[in-house]
Amino acid sequence: MAGSSSTFVAALTAAAVATVGFLAFQASATVPADLAEPRVSASSATTKAHGDTRDTTALPPGSGRGARVVYSVDDDRVWLVDADGTARRTFPVTPGSVDPLPGTYTVTSRSGAVTGTDGIPIEHVVRFTDVGGVSIGFSAAVDGAPPAADPARRTGGIRASRADGNAIWEFATIGERIVVVR
Structure with a gap:
């Protein structure tokens, strides 16, 4: 029963x-x-981890120079940055249960469409590291759903909206730098 x-x-x-x-x-x-x-203008957004009032759409300090994707683990936000240092786009993301460590990585593989580790069909997968056997990368759910919350499952997908997932896909080709900051 x-x-x-x-x-x-x-x-x-x-x-x-x-x-x-x-x-x-x-x-x-x-x-x-x-x-x-999405806009890269000033907003009333605040960081979730620190509770301060800095503008989370502004590039984080220490996030490098040149063309790159910047991912803030604490803010759950991504910036697509052109070679001249201008953020072309920024947007919030929903992380999986496993976070990458701060550092500089490169895009190592991409997949047009697969099933995510949470069982949801995803597209525009851009992978850049592995943490304890869990692949870490950006993606978008085909149906627009956020990651399935299952604390028992280790997932490394950093889920974006479909429009933002498409922007990452177009920007972050193999070898593109990914800078992870707190």
């Missing part, structure tokens, strides 16, 4: 997560274009 009860709860939880993901996708699909465009 306990087995069927836990199966029912698991099925109910999966259905709820799928419904929330679908509704989030629907909501994002109906946002007017002028509101959906």
